Amino acid sequence: MLLGCIGDDFTGSSDLANTLAKGGMRTVQYCGVPEAPAEPGVEAGIVALKSRTIAADAAVAQSLRALDWLLAQGCRQILFKICSTFDSTPEGNIGPVADALMARLGAPHAIVCPAFPATGRTLYQGHLFVGDRLLDESGMENHPLTPMRDADIRRWLAPQTIAGVGHVPFATVAAGPDALRGAVEAEAAGGRRLVVVDAIRDADLVSIGRAAAGMQFLVGGSGIALGLPENFRAGGLLSGGGAAWEGAPGPAAILSGSCSGATREQVRRYRESAPVLDVTPDALLSGEMTGEAAATWALQRIGEGAVPLAASSADPAVVTEAQARHGRDRAAAAIETFFADLARRLEAGGVSRLVVAGGETSGAVVEGLGLSALAIGPEIAPGVPALRAADRPLRLALKSGNFGGPDFFAEALAVLGGEAP
Ligand SMILES: Nc1ncnc2c1ncn2[C@@H]1O[C@H](COP(=O)(O)OP(=O)(O)O)[C@@H](O)[C@H]1O
């Protein structure tokens, strides 16, 4: 294994896996820290954790365990995969995890870059944009767990880290990999070791990749990985072969716990032509709705030939009210436990294609199903690959909340079913 990655959520990890597989690396996504060594031939290993919103000390401990496993597999470079919208709070977990990984590696610095231009995330003068909006006006300011209220990534990261936050502006990035590398080293020499680097185009990310050749540690969205496979290829280290992946038709269901704008539109669109079960924290916490009841409902629809969707996706005002009534974490935990339970029951009922929307939701579902590793298939939408469970006939799509066009659910079902994307 050459490149070791630690993902702070499961959708983000599959987004990164998609980029690395497209870049020609033999890539496997592991669900949690594996107990056994990796199978031979894996060139990029991604340990997916559900660590984005847990307590910082737990996130640090899990990430260090993942690091130790990746180093034991021979990895020469480590990438900490965070969200392209820099999802975190003043307590973490980006800063604390980056600090701990940097210390364990003895790395002098880390480039930090969440940019992902293919999905509209660009970073200019240290400020993160989503499309033509600053991050804190993009809808992310209403995220249920990590409301992003400042687009200046340097200012948002500073209270989370003891490493000091530096910056390399776009003009230096545009001057090429040598200038960029020199600027990163200069920032680190000045005591600013987490160095936020601007990027507005894929070409900038490719430059960052070249500048990062030989660097021990990077922090970023999947975009930061665009240029990394080439470094290994240039060193004659890649086998050139990708793992085989095949879709297969079979009973299917969709689970959506994301409340992000793109997902709410996808749910609205899907509702026009298929059965939807709306789920609320109120109904779950009162016992009015259970995983068992939802599974009975869904399996009946599947028996009638439909692909049902169970969704808790709600508008920001509705989410805020539910959180005020039940507490943020209690509401989220009730929903995540529900989806994990429902997924288990659906698989037991014969479902072999599962589309899940939302990073935390996907983490809960994958952990609930007890999956160990995922093989990477074709891209369904930017940042979302088709996946296959390593040890059973289950195909999945784990969709980041804000990814995918309005008809994503139908598109994902088709690709998982074996149609060309
Ligand atoms: N109706 C709701 N009320 C309160 N919290 C919700 C509701 N629906 C979902 N959530 C919680 O919001 C979080 C959404 O996060 P996530 O699944 O990561 O989606 P995204 O990918 O859009 O960030 C989850 O923890 C989920 O349990």
Ligand SMILES: O=C(O)[C@@H](O)C(=O)COP(=O)(O)O
């Ligand atoms: O970088 C990204 O935007 C994604 O890979 C990602 O991490 C998204 O997380 P969720 O929106 O919580 O699914």
